[in-house]
Amino acid sequence: MDSQGIGRRVAYWRSRRRMTHATLASLLERSVRWVEDLEGGRRQSDPRLSVLEAIARVLQIELGALLADAPTAQCADAVELAQIRATLQRHDVITGTAGADCADPLPVHVLRAQLVHARSAFQAGRFGLVSRSVPELLVTTNTAAALLSGDDQLTAYQLLALTLELAEAAAIKAGDTDLATVAGHRAVAAAERSEDPVIMASSARHLADAMTCHGQPEAAVAFALAAAARLAPALLARGGTPAATSVLGMLYLKAGLAQAAVAESLGETPAVDAVFDLLGEADGHASRLGRRDGNELWTAFGTTNCQLYRVAAHVQLFDGAAAVAVATEIPPPATAALPRERRAHLWGDLARAYTQAGRYEDAVTTLLRAEDEAPEEVRCRPRTRLLVEDLRLLAGSSGQGRLRALAGRCGLPQ
Known part of the structure; x- marks a missing residue:
């Protein structure tokens, strides 16, 4: 075994678990000097398997994590x-x-x-x-x-x-x-x-998102719209600050995406129309900010993020072709100005859109683009890992080499 590599990985996981040398030493019934020597690769002999198993148990990790380098994406x-x-x-x-x-x-x-x-x-x-x-x-x-x-x-x-x-x-x-x-x-x-009504609106949009992801989209729509109706007068007073306009617009974006989940389950035209009515409300608030894509209170709210939500809504409605069409209209400089998380999220949604449209090679390429932007958005998120699995089944021979490598980085079975 590589004692230096093992020591380096013990140090990594000890630090990640926010343990001191003394804490780890106490839990292993060893001295602090012993732990320091192990992490520094200064032990004269490789640690026995039983010792590594004890370390893994204390650090609450699989034994394999001590035998292989830590992944780049620290999920x-x-x-x-x-x-x-x-x-x-x-x-x-x-x-x-x-x-x-x-x-x-x-x-x-x-x-x-x-x-x-x-x-x-x-x-x-x-x-x-x-x-x-x-x-x-x-x-x-x-x-x-x-x-x-x-x-x-x-x-x-x-x-x-x-x-x-x-x-x-x-x-x-x-x-x-x-x-x-x-x-x-x-x-x-x-x-x-x-x-503070700005903070109230900010927290309301996060809860609406959680409700949607938790399988409660109807409640999310109702909550987001109730919050918007209640807080709008204060947020728009005296013209509204960029932060106030941004959080109000985000409430409509979250309501629109939640409505897309409702519409997908109902399959009714009025429910679908309501999605784009709500996204249109968000567009109106983005227009109040001009063509500037801001990041007030970490919202990344503006015309570009509104387009990202349209892409996501079309994907939710299983209209991949429409999602691709919206995505291609976003100017590359506008996308480049977004935070990494937003860019990677867009590429992940676009990869789903390509998958829905049967364009599997494009889906793989776009998913790898998302990984380049933010590895954890692809390798750590359950929904993106599921997309990797789906593409392995759907893509046939197209892109299989790249998919196998990506699946490995995601920790998926080969």
Whole structure:
């Protein structure tokens, strides 16, 4: 065995599990020096299989993870999702309180900087990193909201709501829609306490997305439209700021995509027409921003993102040809200006559209383009991995070599 390679992988997984050398040493009943030597490849003999099995058990990974290099795409795993769930189940986080032994709250400017870093990582397609950062950020923002007062407390509630949104979004990417719905509900509650209609609308659009992914599209449509009707007067007051216009437009985009899921199940023309009426409402709000595609409050809202949602809606309605037609109308510079996560999402939807249209070679090429943009969008998302499986069955000999290699990177059976 490669002792240096094993040591490097032990260090990687120890760090990913947020363990210190001392913690790992204690759990293995070894010395800190022993762990440090193992990670540094300084052990005089290769570790025995029984030792590696014990390390894997403590780190909650498969033994094979210690015998092969860590993948480039660091997908959130079951342990990390369980940590988010456990954090959401903490008494202080549920009740919005702080225990007597709680540390002093961090200043809101520090919390904001941490949130900006995490949400920027999400838009860069680094979903695993986000999943690992969410639990601590949930605790610290909750503590600040519980202990601060005045404007600082309202700001802390804003940051808590935005962190809960991030937990919802990370859970969606990992395919855990139950966890996403829980986080989405908590985000809406925290947003209400922030007294900020922009944050309220932002959290509402995330919950609508979670409802749709959780198989409740009718409820998602109703919730998003109710939120839009309630908050629009405040959001549009005095012309509306770019952030206010963006979150209101996003509510209609989420309602439109949820309506597409409803229409797909009903197969009725009025239900389909309603999809594009809602997307048209979003277009109207995007036009208020001019031709600028902004990223207010991490929405990436603008005319280009509205077109991305039209592509996704056509795919949801199994009209791949229409989705391809919309996608080809998006100017390449506009696509290039989007965050990586949005670009990769577009290529993933377009690959589905090509698959629906029977253009399997184009589907494979486009899926690989998505992987280049954001590997975790393809290799980690259950729905994209399912598309890889479907293409392996549908494409015949077309692109099979590339598909086999992609399936391997996705961890799918060969």
